[in-house]
Amino acid sequence: MAKYEGVLNIMDERFGHDTLISVATIDGGRPAVRTVDGYYEDGAFFTVTHALSGKMRQIKADPAVALCGEWFTAHGIGEDLGHIRAPQNADIAAKLHAIFAEWYDNGHTDDSDPNTVILRVRLTDGVLFSHGTRYDVDFENKKVSVGDKT
Template sequence: MKAMEQALALMNERFGKDTELSLATLDGEQPAVRIVNSVYQDGSFYVITDQRSRKMKQIAAHPQVAVCGFWFSASGIGENLGALKLKQNQAKRQWLETAFSAWLGNGHIDLDNPNTILLRIRLTQGVLMSHGTRYDLDFTQKENSV
C-alpha cells in the first residue's frame, strides 16, 4: 500500500493545481488532441470548458478519453457535469476559480454563461513515472492498486 500512497501523493503534488494537460478524444475514428487547463482531485481531472466545443461534442459521442502530461499518461471517461452555475457545482467552481485565478479573468471564459460547464475526466488506469519508478495505477478499484 505504501507504493499507492506515494503515487497518489505524487499525483496531488503534480496535478493538484492548475496544470496543462493533453486531452485526447475521438472524432469519429480520428484521434484529436489539445491542451487543457486542469486540476486533479480524487482520481479525476476537472476542466472548465464550453459545452459547444469540439471536444465536448466528441466526448458526448465517445466518452473514452486519454490524458498525458508531466511523466503521466492515463485513460478515462469524460463526463459533462453541467453548467458551472448549477448549485451542485458551486463547491468545485469556487475551488477551480482559485486554482485558475492566474488566467481566469482574461475574458476567455464567462463563468455565468449556461454553456460554461464542468468537465470531469474520471480516470480508469494510468502510468506515473517518478525518479526511475513506474507506478501502474488502477483508478477503478475502491482501494487503488499499483
C-alpha cells in the same frame, strides 16, 4: 494500499494546481488532442470548457478519453458536470476559480453563459513515472504495480 496512497501523493504534488495536460478524444474514428488547463483531485482531472466545443461534442459521442502530462499517461471517462454555476458544482467551481485565478477572468471564460461547463475526467488506469520508477495505476480498483522503466 500504501503504494496506491504514495502514487496519489505524487499526483497531488504534480497536478493538484493549475497545470497543462493534453486531452485526447475520438472524432469520427480519428484521434483529436488538445492542451487544457487542468486540476487534479481524488482520481480525476477537472477543467472549465464550453459545452459546444469539439471536445465536449466528442465526449458526448464517446466518453473514453486519454490524457498525458509531466511523465503521466492515462485513460479515463469524460463527464460533463453541467453549468459552472449549478448548485451541485458549487464546491468544485470555487476551487477551480481559485486555482485558475491567474487567467480565469481574462475574457476566455464567461460563467453567465449556460454553456460554460465543468469537464471531469475520471481516471481508470494510467502509467506514472517518478524518480526512475514506473507505477502502473489502476484507479478503479485502487491498485498499483511497480514496474521497470520501460
